[in-house]
Amino acid sequence: MSDAEQTRQNILTVAADEIHQHGFNATSLSVILNRCEISKGALYHHFTSKMALGYAVFEEIYTPEFLELWQSALTVEDPVEGLCDFFTSMTEQMSCSEVVCGCPLNNLCEEMANVDEGFRLRILSMQEQLNQLIVDALMKISDDLREGLAFSQVGYFIVATLNGATTLSKSSRNKELFQQVIAELCFYIRALKK
Amino acid sequence: MSDAEQTRQNILTVAADEIHQHGFNATSLSVILNRCEISKGALYHHFTSKMALGYAVFEEIYTPEFLELWQSALTVEDPVEGLCDFFTSMTEQMSCSEVVCGCPLNNLCEEMANVDEGFRLRILSMQEQLNQLIVDALMKISDDLREGLAFSQVGYFIVATLNGATTLSKSSRNKELFQQVIAELCFYIRALKK
DNA sequence: CTTGCAACATACCAAGCGGTCGGTTATTCT
DNA sequence: AGAATAACCGACCGCTTGGTATGTTGCAAG
Numbered sequence: 001m002s003d004a005e006q007t008r009q010n011i012l013t014v015a016a017d018e019i020h021q022h023g024f025n026a027t028s029l030s031v032i033l034n035r036c037e038i039s040k041g042a043l044y045h046h047f048t049s050k051m052a053l054g055y056a057v058f059e060e061i062y063t064p065e066f067l068e069l070w071q072s073a074l075t076v077e078d079p080v081e082g083l084c085d086f087f088t089s090m091t092e093q094m095s096c097s098e099v100v101c102g103c104p105l106n107n108l109c110e111e112m113a114n115v116d117e118g119f120r121l122r123i124l125s126m127q128e129q130l131n132q133l134i135v136d137a138l139m140k141i142s143d144d145l146r147e148g149l150a151f152s153q154v155g156y157f158i159v160a161t162l163n164g165a166t167t168l169s170k171s172s173r174n175k176e177l178f179q180q181v182i183a184e185l186c187f188y189i190r191a192l193k194k
Numbered sequence: 195m196s197d198a199e200q201t202r203q204n205i206l207t208v209a210a211d212e213i214h215q216h217g218f219n220a221t222s223l224s225v226i227l228n229r230c231e232i233s234k235g236a237l238y239h240h241f242t243s244k245m246a247l248g249y250a251v252f253e254e255i256y257t258p259e260f261l262e263l264w265q266s267a268l269t270v271e272d273p274v275e276g277l278c279d280f281f282t283s284m285t286e287q288m289s290c291s292e293v294v295c296g297c298p299l300n301n302l303c304e305e306m307a308n309v310d311e312g313f314r315l316r317i318l319s320m321q322e323q324l325n326q327l328i329v330d331a332l333m334k335i336s337d338d339l340r341e342g343l344a345f346s347q348v349g350y351f352i353v354a355t356l357n358g359a360t361t362l363s364k365s366s367r368n369k370e371l372f373q374q375v376i377a378e379l380c381f382y383i384r385a386l387k388k
Numbered sequence: 389c390t391t392g393c394a395a396c397a398t399a400c401c402a403a404g405c406g407g408t409c410g411g412t413t414a415t416t417c418t
Numbered sequence: 419a420g421a422a423t424a425a426c427c428g429a430c431c432g433c434t435t436g437g438t439a440t441g442t443t444g445c446a447a448g
Contacts, residue, residue, distance in 0.1 A: 003414095004425060023305070026219060029406065039427045040407085046425090050406060100308040106361060110304040111217070113364040114294040124365040150378075156362060156371055157378040161351065164358030167300060168350060170307040171318040177350055184344075184351035188382055198395060223436065233397045234437085240395090244436060 008046045010036050015053055016061040020104045021097075023111050024054050024119075051118065058122050062104050066126065070133055079137035080144075080193060084186040087162070091179045099169055099178065106163040131155040138192075145192050154192065161185050202240045204230050209247055210255040214298045215291075217305050218248050218313075245312065252316050256298050260320065264327055273331035274338075274387060278380040281356070285373045293363055293372065300357040325349040332386075339386050348386065355379050 001009070014035045018027045029050060033040055047053040073079075073086035101107075105126060112119035134155035138145065165181035195203070208229045212221040223244060227234060241247040267273075267280035295301075299320060306313035328349035332339065359375035 007425080022309075026309075028404080030404080041409090041428070042426050044407075102304070102308075107304065109365050110296070110301065110361050114296075115216075115220075120365055120367070127362065127365060150374070153374040153378050157355065157375050160358030160362045160375045161355040162358065163361055164354030164356065167304050167357055167361070168321065168354045171303050171314050171321060173314070180344070180347040181351050181354045184347050191385075201395085222434080224434080235397050236395070238437075 004046075007036075007038065007042060011038070011043060011046060011053070012057055012061055016057045016104070019054065019057055020101050020107070023107060025111065051116070054112075055118055055122065058108065058119070062108075063122075063126060066105060067129065067133070070130055074133055074137040079134075079141060080189055082137075083134075083158070083189055087182045087186060091175055091182050094175055094178070096173075099175055100173060102166045102170055103163060106166060109163075110167075127159070130159060134158060144194060146194055149192065158185065158189065161188075198240075201230075201232065201236060205232070205237060205240060205247070206251055206255055210251045210298070213248065213251055214295050214301070217301060219305065245310070248306075249312055249316065252302065252313070256302075257316075257320060260299060261323065261327075264324055268327055268331040273328075273335060274383055276331075277328075277352070277383055281376045281380060285369055285376050288369055288372070290367075293369055294367060296360045296364055297357060300360060303357075304361075321350075321353070324353060328352060338388060340388055343386065352379065352383065355382075 011032065014032050015027070018032055018035075029040070029043065033043060036043075043053070047056060070086075073082050076082035105123065108119060109123045109127075113123055114120070131152060135151045138149075138151045138154065142149075142151075161181065162185065165178050165185070168181065169175065169178040205226065208226050209221070212226055212229075223234070223237065227237060230237075237247070241250065264280075267276050270276040299317065302313060303317045303321075307317055308314070325346060329345045332343075332345045332348065336343075336345075355375065356379065359372050359379070362375065363369065363372040
């Protein structure tokens with residue numbers, strides 16, 4: 001990787017962390033510059049604006065990370081148990097800062113979806129991709145599932161509940177609440193089976 | 195109501211709307227001043243800081259509105275159907291702006307819970323109150339419900355899913371997604387019964 | 389009638405923001 | 419080697435922000 005590319009990646013990584021912690025608007029470019037130990041000129045050489053940087057973080061950091069995570073949870077023999085394991089392991093290995101900061105995508109959806117069209121469309125696309133992953137996984141084992149299930153609806157329900165759980169636990173600052181909701185969610189998911 | 199009290203109420207109402215639309219940090223005092231047609235001196239006569247105004251909006255506008263709404267949904271003969279009716283009517287009478295702006299309390303939780311302790315504690319208290327409302331309602335009809343249910347867990351699950359649904363639909367800008375999640379949520383709630 | 393305080397108005401401030409621009413160094417291509 | 423361009427620097431700009439200090443008005447009590 002060239003030096004320039006390394007600089008760019010460094011900016012992306014730091015920006016992703018800052019946006020995760022403080023949201024997009026509350027993220028200050030000067031903080032990113034300090035953490036990267038670069039000048040404002042360097043940043044604006046690689047990104048045309050703060051917004052462009054935000055989009056790049058979304059596309060090059062959050063999206064791949066996110067999809068990979070869900071994919072690995074769903075491409076198992078039994079996606080129902082795969083999801084439950086995925087959620088349960090989240091509650092276990094969840095650090096304190098992750099409880100506090102929540103899910104980057106959920107955060108951005110909250111903050112930016114009704115403010116900036118660029119973010120909105122990117123988030124929407126991401127959600128649809130994620131939903132498709134779940135739908136595909138459920139369809140694979142549809143023989144084992146209850147009849148009359150609306151897969152897409154179920155997929156959005158799962159994602160909504162998970163996001164709601166992360167938001168909810170921000171106020172209590174501990175995992176307990178999150179774990180409770182997840183436990184109930186796993187119960188719901190397992191009940192999808194015959 | 196005295197003129198001064200009227201001014202104060204007007205500030206609260208406008209601020210509540212602005213915070214709902216743009217979040218706390220993105221809400222500009224100057225916008226509030228313009229909409230209220232008052233001076234900065236007037237605002238700072240009634241509130242010591244922007245933060246204090248935010249707290250007042252939370253306590254005097256959001257909290258009572260919120261509790262009243264849920265209370266009326268839960269203090270019916272059958273709270274299970276009461277909740278389902280409540281959610282379903284939400285999807286029906288939901289205006290476009292409400293889809294876009296989401297739930298004020300959920301928004302504040304996302305934005306402020308990990309930034310300001312004052313907001314965090316107020317939100318936490320609110321969530322606990324709401325959960326208690328649900329738990330109480332469920333306990334009243336516990337004879338009709340499945341055995342071994344963790345009421346508190348169920349309560350938080352319902353709230354989490356509802357919040358997640360509002361956040362999710364921000365990106366699609368229409369009710370459809372929200373309705374789907376709500377439909378699935380009602381299915382879950384009804385399945386609490388024997 | 390005057391004294392006093394609540395209820396405002398207005399001008400001002402420092403700090404931080406995203407963004408720009410002219411200049412400098414490093415690298416790469418011919 | 420020399421020219422061109424990528425990569426980066428840092429001072430500066432306009433603007434908005436929350437907040438303050440001083441001044442003014444009007445009602446109400448003594």
